[in-house]
Amino acid sequence: MSDAVAQQAEEKEPEVDLSIADAVIDKYIDIPGNLMPVLQGVQDEYGYVPRIVADHIAERLNVYPSQIYGVLTFYAQFHLKPRGRFIIRVCVGTACHVQGAPRIVETFFDKLGIGHAETTPDLRFTFEKVACLGACGMAPLAMVNDSTYGGMTVQKVGEIVSDYSQRPLK
Amino acid sequence: MVNLTIDDKQVTAPKTATIYDAAKLNGIKIPILCHDKKLKPFGACRMCLVEVEQMKGRQIPACTTPVTEGMIIRTSTPDIVKARKMVLELLLLNHPLDCPVCDKSGDCDLQNLTYEYKVNSNRFKDEKFNHEIDYNNPLIERDMNRCVLCGKCARICDEIVSFGALTFIDRGIETKIGCEFDDALNCEFCGSCISVCPVGSLLARPFKHKARFWALTKHTSVCGFCGTGCNLTLGVKDNKVLTTIYDENQGFHKGQLCVRGRFGYQFINSTKRLTTPLVKKNNRLVEASWDEALEIVAARLKGGSDVAALATPRLTNEELALFKKLLLDNVGTKNFDHAAGYAHAALTEGFARSFGASASSATIPDIQKCDFLLVIKTDAYETHPVVGFEINMAVKNNGVKLSILSDKKGKLSKLPDAVTLVHRPGSEVAVLNAIAKTILDEKLADGSAASLSGYAELEQALAAFDADTVAAQSGLAAADIKKLAAEYAAAGKALILFPSGQPYTGHTAELASAVANLAILTGKYGKEGCGVLCLSEKNNSQGAVDMGFFAQDGGMNGLEILEACTNGGVKTLFIAGENPLTSYPDRTKVKAALEAVEFLVVSELFLTETAAMADVVLPVCSFAEKEGTFTSTDRRVQFFKPAIRKGAQTKTDFDVFSSLIKRLGGQAPASPAAQFAEIAAGTAGYQGLSHVSLRNDGAFAAVAMTPALVVPKAAAPIVAEQGKLALVVGSALYHSGTLSQYGEGPMHVCPEGYIEVSRSDAAAGKIAENDLVTVSSATGSVQLKAKVSLRIPAGVAFAPYHFSEAPVNTIWAGQPVTMVTVSK
Numbered sequence: 001m002s003d004a005v006a007q008q009a010e011e012k013e014p015e016v017d018l019s020i021a022d023a024v025i026d027k028y029i030d031i032p033g034n035l036m037p038v039l040q041g042v043q044d045e046y047g048y049v050p051r052i053v054a055d056h057i058a059e060r061l062n063v064y065p066s067q068i069y070g071v072l073t074f075y076a077q078f079h080l081k082p083r084g085r086f087i088i089r090v091c092v093g094t095a096c097h098v099q100g101a102p103r104i105v106e107t108f109f110d111k112l113g114i115g116h117a118e119t120t121p122d123l124r125f126t127f128e129k130v131a132c133l134g135a136c137g138m139a140p141l142a143m144v145n146d147s148t149y150g151g152m153t154v155q156k157v158g159e160i161v162s163d164y165s166q167r168p169l170k
Numbered sequence: 171m172v173n174l175t176i177d178d179k180q181v182t183a184p185k186t187a188t189i190y191d192a193a194k195l196n197g198i199k200i201p202i203l204c205h206d207k208k209l210k211p212f213g214a215c216r217m218c219l220v221e222v223e224q225m226k227g228r229q230i231p232a233c234t235t236p237v238t239e240g241m242i243i244r245t246s247t248p249d250i251v252k253a254r255k256m257v258l259e260l261l262l263l264n265h266p267l268d269c270p271v272c273d274k275s276g277d278c279d280l281q282n283l284t285y286e287y288k289v290n291s292n293r294f295k296d297e298k299f300n301h302e303i304d305y306n307n308p309l310i311e312r313d314m315n316r317c318v319l320c321g322k323c324a325r326i327c328d329e330i331v332s333f334g335a336l337t338f339i340d341r342g343i344e345t346k347i348g349c350e351f352d353d354a355l356n357c358e359f360c361g362s363c364i365s366v367c368p369v370g371s372l373l374a375r376p377f378k379h380k381a382r383f384w385a386l387t388k389h390t391s392v393c394g395f396c397g398t399g400c401n402l403t404l405g406v407k408d409n410k411v412l413t414t415i416y417d418e419n420q421g422f423h424k425g426q427l428c429v430r431g432r433f434g435y436q437f438i439n440s441t442k443r444l445t446t447p448l449v450k451k452n453n454r455l456v457e458a459s460w461d462e463a464l465e466i467v468a469a470r471l472k473g474g475s476d477v478a479a480l481a482t483p484r485l486t487n488e489e490l491a492l493f494k495k496l497l498l499d500n501v502g503t504k505n506f507d508h509a510a511g512y513a514h515a516a517l518t519e520g521f522a523r524s525f526g527a528s529a530s531s532a533t534i535p536d537i538q539k540c541d542f543l544l545v546i547k548t549d550a551y552e553t554h555p556v557v558g559f560e561i562n563m564a565v566k567n568n569g570v571k572l573s574i575l576s577d578k579k580g581k582l583s584k585l586p587d588a589v590t591l592v593h594r595p596g597s598e599v600a601v602l603n604a605i606a607k608t609i610l611d612e613k614l615a616d617g618s619a620a621s622l623s624g625y626a627e628l629e630q631a632l633a634a635f636d637a638d639t640v641a642a643q644s645g646l647a648a649a650d651i652k653k654l655a656a657e658y659a660a661a662g663k664a665l666i667l668f669p670s671g672q673p674y675t676g677h678t679a680e681l682a683s684a685v686a687n688l689a690i691l692t693g694k695y696g697k698e699g700c701g702v703l704c705l706s707e708k709n710n711s712q713g714a715v716d717m718g719f720f721a722q723d724g725g726m727n728g729l730e731i732l733e734a735c736t737n738g739g740v741k742t743l744f745i746a747g748e749n750p751l752t753s754y755p756d757r758t759k760v761k762a763a764l765e766a767v768e769f770l771v772v773s774e775l776f777l778t779e780t781a782a783m784a785d786v787v788l789p790v791c792s793f794a795e796k797e798g799t800f801t802s803t804d805r806r807v808q809f810f811k812p813a814i815r816k817g818a819q820t821k822t823d824f825d826v827f828s829s830l831i832k833r834l835g836g837q838a839p840a841s842p843a844a845q846f847a848e849i850a851a852g853t854a855g856y857q858g859l860s861h862v863s864l865r866n867d868g869a870f871a872a873v874a875m876t877p878a879l880v881v882p883k884a885a886a887p888i889v890a891e892q893g894k895l896a897l898v899v900g901s902a903l904y905h906s907g908t909l910s911q912y913g914e915g916p917m918h919v920c921p922e923g924y925i926e927v928s929r930s931d932a933a934a935g936k937i938a939e940n941d942l943v944t945v946s947s948a949t950g951s952v953q954l955k956a957k958v959s960l961r962i963p964a965g966v967a968f969a970p971y972h973f974s975e976a977p978v979n980t981i982w983a984g985q986p987v988t989m990v991t992v993s994k
């Protein structure tokens with residue numbers, strides 16, 4: 001049956017190249033407890049964990065597909081849908097909250113046309129509210145991928161969105 | 171042993187016990203939802219909290235805390251009761267209170283505990299869950315709204331079944347039990363998850379809204395499908411078997427069942443059952459009285475040696491013994507057999523030559539006690555699923571090393587560190603001989619082996635089975651063969667399993683001897699955890715052999731009987747419960763034989779295609795309507811009583827045979843118990859057994875062995891033919907013989923025949939999953955659904971034999987391997 005499921009998945013996501021996943025699996029195949037690094041590795045490669053890749057990992061590591069899904073849904077770090085090129089994270093922790101984070105979040109929602117944990121259809125932006133980014137002195141705080149933006153204002157939101165909209169997708 | 175005090179009572183418990191085990195052992199009940207004695211402790215539900223004096227101020231979960239010397243435990247102080255009450259309040263917060271329509275009501279742990287702890291109000295408020303109920307399969311309903319997240323279903327599916335269909339998904343309040351990507355359940359449907367569910371989250375759909383639990387009468391019985399000999403508890407109401415009920419204390423398998431045992435019972439009360447005798451008049455079968463039917467049969471049985479009989483090994487020992495007596499003493503014929511003859515040759519020829527006894531030298535419990543397990547063909551899982559569970563547990567819990575020698579991979583290949591050697595179909599005897607040769611060459615044999623009879627001949631014959639030569643023939647690596655030999659010989663306790671039965675024409679006497687040689691050469695038999703276990707197919711296959719219901723002293727065997735029907739040597743054929751038209755090889759020949767024979771009488775539960783050809787059809791009883799004994803594949807003799815009354819116009823086979831004996835002027839024993847007394851007196855290993863002594867528990871019939879080394883003839887290697895696949899026939903997981911076709915459960919999940927082909931052969935023939943393909947061999951062709959499977963090597967195909975529609979015996983004439991073409 002899992003074969004049939006795999007076939008269906010293949011039809012749905014024809015663009016997934018399993019050789020990339022194989023390279024990651026090969027790297028960890030002999031290490032006990034390799035499921036986490038493999039899942040993290042494939043997510044780094046594909047940006048998310050496509051179903052066909054999850055099934056492929058199950059087959060190669062001889063782990064139940066259900067168990068892999070359990071792990072994928074337990075940890076917030078894993079994503080089952082494609083993610084944007086630029087991940088915007090806005091802190092809504094206590095310090096940022098009192099400094100006006102809700103308004104920053106609202107403005108991002110407006111400008112991007114998406115909500116929390118959603119991705120724009122062109123796969124450019126993914127937006128996430130996060131609990132704390134560990135830099136409360138810079139509140140309200142936002143991050144785009146690895147760049148940090150402290151002292152956020154509504155104006156700066158517009159600047160960030162238009163800046164990253166110009167950047168190449170690849 | 172450890173001494174401790176529970177509720178002011180001085181008790182002792184084994185060192186490894188938990189507080190929960192120790193209490194249970196000493197008759198003290200601690201409430202629990204997440205514990206099953208077959209599963210590892212989990213500590214999820216928090217119902218089993220107790221107070222331990224040495225750990226004052228804390229409430230300790232009894233199910234995960236090991237006992238220590240001098241522990242003073244209190245299981246129901248006011249504080250504990252209060253804590254448990256709160257646990258229940260919290261569980262009931264989200265659990266829907268739909269007990270009036272829930273099938274679990276009456277058997278529900280949560281309901282019972284709520285009642286016991288008088289939780290009649292709830293201090294908390296929250297919304298109920300709104301999960302979609304999974305109705306996507308016909309057997310298991312999953313309602314996650316009722317779930318208490320004890321995890322027993324997910325754990326049993328992993329720890330025992332090793333399928334892993336269910337797991338915890340998501341996190342926090344969203345956590346639920348689900349399948350991968352939250353799909354609908356699609357598994358092997360053994361229903362183990364249902365058996366352990368403490369609430370109504372997992373329910374057997376065939377039983378849904380059939381009866382309240384407390385309205386059922388519970389009857390213990392023995393499963394009537396495969397040779398494992400699992401014990402069953404049948405739930406009966408209004409003389410109908412409505413369900414099977416889980417009992418964790420039942421049998422060696424502790425209540426664990428497979429899809430057939432749990433969901434295959436519907437054949438007992440099927441509307442298709444024969445209800446009255448039928449006699450052929452003007453070429454049509456018309457209803458007749460028993461007197462009329464038996465009179466005709468008795469008259470025909472006076473033919474002496476031109477009478478022959480085939481009986482199913484699903485009959486009880488008593489019935490088989492009585493049938494044999496009827497044939498030998500009253501009819502005067504030696505021509506009788508069961509299961510086509512070759513299907514039991516592993517026991518009656520192979521083991522008889524090698525061990526001097528037609529029985530396996532090991533038992534199913536040995537699986538858990540060995541260090542090394544060699545499984546020939548992965549089909550052990552398919553033919554005997556509960557034995558498969560035992561293998562899973564042995565590997566996972568006891569660290570047993572598992573090696574598999576097979577023509578295809580299977581579920582067992584996925585177990586941790588399992589080594590699977592996939593050889594070309596039909597070459598297993600050669601490979602086993604090469605292993606034997608390696609054992610001799612590398613001086614791994616037991617010192618006493620050289621003095622056994624046949625040693626010199628074997629040594630000489632094995633010269634042709636050099637590992638390199640056999641490797642080339644079988645497609646294996648010589649190093650792998652040698653490694654397997656070394657590991658087997660080095661293991662302290664090693665056990666070999668192999669399946670036999672009607673589809674395993676390759677598993678003949680030769681295979682049994684080849685396997686036995688390994689055990690005898692290394693001295694690994696007749697000891698705990700050692701030996702060879704032939705997994706014979708039907709519930710009483712071993713019993714039929716023990717009763718001597720097979721061709722002996724010049725009598726014809728099953729296939730010879732059919733041959734003689736065609737050429738006139740046999741004029742009257744009595745078929746008791748067999749369905750040769752579907753289950754014997756070469757359908758064309760079988761059909762010709764049944765058409766040619768002058769008089770055919772069939773005693774059956776159903777009007778099978780074989781019964782439809784008969785001159786007289788006698789309606790008989792299923793195992794649930796009679797009493798008697800079955801002997802399991804490991805020679806466990808088990809007694810069972812009727813669970814329901816038989817139909818007004820049906821008789822047990824026992825009654826049929828005894829009326830015939832009387833009509834032929836003979837004397838029959840008064841009852842199955844009397845017949846069993848005769849059996850016990852005259853059958854090796856059965857001495858001292860009686861229906862009374864077997865009433866509560868089965869007993870192993872002892873096997874006395876006189877080992878000898880025999881030269882097993884290996885079949886010539888299969889020559890690959892361009893454009894053809896090597897077809898091996900076997901059993902499907904969901905079925906057993908042709909009987910399971912009348913069980914709704916098995917037919918829901920596996921309704922028709924199929925052929926499994928490898929991905930590469932499928933791609934080459936442009937065959938997709940579920941395509942209807944034509945499979946042709948030298949003897950005929952048949953249309954089957956295609957299954958594209960990872961476990962099948964290129965050039966090989968697999969088809970199960972159970973199905974009357976699209977019967978595989980049209981293309982399979984009994985060879986171990988059949989070359990077939992598969993086309994769309």
